[in-house]
Amino acid sequence: MCGITGWISFDRDLGTETAALDAMTGTMACRGPDDSGTWTQGPAALGHRRLAVIDLPGGRQPMTVDTPHGTVALVYSGEAYNFTELRRELSGRGHRFTTDSDTEVVLHGYLEWGDRIAERLNGMYAFAVWDSRSDRLVMVRDRMGIKPFYYSVTPDGVLFGSEPKAILANPLARARVTLDGLRELFTMVKTPGHAVWDGMAEVEPGTVVTVDRSGPHRRVYWELETRPHTDDRDTTIGTVRSLLDDIVRRQLIADVPRCTLLSGGLDSSAMTALAARQLGEHGEKVRSFAVDFVGQADSFVADELRGTPDTPFVHDVARSSATEHQDIVLDSQALADPEVRAEVIRARDLPAGFGDMDASLYLLFKAIREQSTVALSGESADEVFGGYLQFFDEEARQGGTFPWLVQFSRHFGQDSEVLRPELVQALDLPGYVADGYRTAVAGIARLDTESDFEYRMRRMSHLHLSRFVRVLLDRKDRASMAVGLEVRVPFCDHRLVEYVYNTPWALKSFDGREKSLLREATADVLPKSVYDRVKSPYPSTQDPKYAAALQDQAKELLTRPGHAVFDLVGHDRLHRLAHREAPVNGQAERRGLERTLDLAQWLDMYQPEIRLT
Template sequence: MCGITGWVSFDRDLAASAETLDAMTETMSCRGPDDRGTWIGGPAGLGHRRLAIIDLPGGRQPMSEETPEGTVALVYSGEAYNFTELRRELTGRGHRFKTDSDTEVVLHGYLEWGEAVAERLNGMYAFAIWDARRDKLVMIRDRMGIKPFYYYETPDGVLFGSEPKAILANPLARSRVTLDGLRELFTFVKTPGHAVWDGMHEVEPGTVVTVDRTGLRRHVYWQLETRPHTDDRDASIARVRELLDDIVRRQLVSDVPRCTLLSGGLDSSAMTALAARMLGEQGERVRSFAVDFVGQAENFVADELRLTPDTPFVHDVARESGTDHRDIVLDSNALADPEVRARVIRARDIPAGLGDMDASLYLLFKAIREHSTVALSGESADEVFGGYLQFFDEEARKADTFPWLVRFQQHFGDDAGVLRKDLTASLDLGAYIADSYQQAIAGVQRLEGESDFEFRMRKICHQHLTRFVRVLLDRKDRASMAVGLEVRVPFCDHRLVEYVYNTPWSLKSFDGREKSLLREATADLLPRSVYDRVKSPYPSTQDPKYAIALQEHAKELLSRPSHQVFDVIDAGLVERAAFRDAPQISQASRRGLERTLDLALWLDMYKPELVLS
């Protein structure tokens, strides 16, 4: 896993701009602490920071191949889990390899198949190829958008990088955020291709973007498609298990220490149990890690979202699967630490606004990195198998909006509730969400003969797999790579996603519960407590000391009334929340404080030009 960046400028020779390319590359040092490299060839420059996972001595980048027609150079971030099969096929076609890395397989795959190499890869990846034979840059992103990839068009070419910070390190990129960028920040809606920063875009999942002297073009090589599902219940359960066995086995391949993220929920428990069984066959114990908070298990208070604390279920799985387990226990001081907040914002490049859940994820990954370099996560199983409350909420099912927004304010507080009234009017977030929703459902294909209810559920599943999951995948990637930890997501394997997406809702919930297919496919591996457990989201601290710490930081910010944050945030709302008695702080007030502090720190760190009209 790595960080990539680059610059194509058709009107100049970039040899004279090596310093700028170096600066862009160094912004990716957190993603690749093990090695660095740059390559310049005429109008193109590529930069790479490496986190060594496969073929530690042989996978250095940028990697290039000389052909009679010119150089083909690659920078690559990710893992191709089928690289051994592709290597055999390419060897049979006459290719010769100098390393054992998957990077070289991808490079030779491009030499053999061109841009169509993307269709042959199974994995998570974002890579760029400069093809001097055709004076063309090719940028390719994995099907589900697991690995981030951004670009910024310039008058004579393009800048690109794994993260916005790499692009913003180039003087050609303006650090500018318009109303559309703020709309994206305050709606919990992920618009495909949107990067918040003005002029910057994402390479969309399942997409190839090419840039040459005639301009920029996009080609979609994969998207969710509606297909008939002919397997009955037993066959569907068996196929899910068959896929999971293959996926987890492939994703355990690593030349560095591995582990699993274990929450005690169905997804991570099933994955951990599978990994434990497979590694046990090799005489190895899987390591597992869980996040917890000081005093949370003993003083847990159930609410509508979280009926049970994670820890007892985590320990049940660890015992039954025989993992080498460790709880990472965090206190409120660490969660509210402004330095941790700054590291989270630096990792994300935006004030993402998930507060202690972002901080705890970063701190969890930081602690894990002391023991392992690769972690397997249960992320995206809820989107694939139908695990969230909104899948079963009748109001959310029928709403003409994104179903996760129906109860969002009730559970997490109003994201936009802290904004100044004049800015709220300018943003018109309701219209933005409505337009985004219509775009999201426009392309969902209906199966012939599909009932109205099944089609409604198909659209809900589609929204989660193409919008909601991308928010969480980006969060996971950026927090993990900020500490040089590679997180793999088995449930995002496109074969599993395609198969389960096309199972009717009646099969996904055949026993009236969430994730029925996954539960039955892994029932032989799970403790009964986990098998029976109701879905519980990623944990959040309940310690009142955390809210008190937020109040103190907010009071300090209020002592600087000229701070730019108050051009966006309603200072009166912040003041009322900051001086309220701690026991009376609502979820909305706490979230408002987190939002304000994140935004203020982001403005201090990035100094963006805000265009508020």
């Protein structure tokens, strides 16, 4: 896992721009704390920061190969879980390797197949190839968008990087956000390709972007396809289990300490239990980590979102799978710490987070990184198998909008409530969401034999896999890479995604519960308590001291009425939230404080130009 960046300028020799390249590369230091490298040749400049996971002494980047017709150079971030098979095939075709790294396999795969190497990879990756034989840059992103990848077209080429901060470090870039960027920030719809920053775009998941002198050219090499599912229930359950066994086996490969993230829910428990069984065959134990909050297990209060605390179930799994387990217990002071907020926003480049859930994730990863370099996560199983409440909510099913927004507004209110009324009017967020929804569902194919209900559920599944999951994957990647931790997501393996996506909803929920297929496919390795547990989201602190700390910080912000945040946020509403006598316990009110403080921190840190017209 690494950070990549680069600059292509067809009208100049970038050998004189080493200072700019070093600055861009330096922004990726957290993603790659183990090594740094840069490379320039004519119009191309590539930078790389390395987190060594496989072949620690080898695999340095940028990696180059000289051919009779020019140099081919690669910067690569991620893991190719099938690199051993590809290496064997390439060796049979005459390629010779000098390292044991997957990076070299990807480079030689490009030499053999060109950008069609993308179709052959299984893994999470974002990489760029400068091919001097044809004077073109080839940028490739994995199918599900696990690894981030941004670019910005310039008058004579392109800037690119794992994160926006790498691009913004170049003197050609402008830190500017328009109304359209603000719309993306306050809707949770994750428009494909949208980067929020003006003039910047994402390499979309499953896409190759080639840049030559004529500009950028896109090629989609993977997308979710609608296909008939003919397997019966037992065969489907068996196939899911077989895929999971293979996926976990592949993703446990590393030359550094590895662990699992364990929440006590079905997803992380199944993944941990499978990993424990596989490592146990080799006499090894899984190390597992969970997040908890001071006093929460003893004073937990059930609500509509979370019916049970995580800790008892976490410990059941740890005992059942004999893991070496550790709880990372956080207090409200740490969760509300402005310095932690600053680190989260610096990691995300945007105030687009989830308050204490972002802070706790960052602190969890930071604590894990002291003992491990690679972690397996249960992320994305809810999107794949249909685990969220909205999948069982008739209003969300029939709502004609992104289904998670129905549940979100019900529990957290509207994010736009913190904004000034005139800005809300200018943004027209309902119109933006409606346009995005129409675009999102337009291309979802329907089987001839599919009922209206099954097609509605297919659309819900597609929207979660093509839109919502990308919000969470980006959050996971930024929080983990901010501390140099590689987090792998087995449930995002494209083979599993394709297979389960085409499984009818009647099979996905054959017992009337969420994630029926996953539960039955892993029933033999789960403790009964977890098998029977109802879905519970990522935990959030219930300590009133956390909300009180937010109020104190908001009061301090109110003493600076000239702060740029008040060009966006209503001063009077913030004053009411900060000075109300009753405790701020409501999720919507607490989120209003969090979003405002995040915005203020972001404006201080990035000093973006905000264009409201």
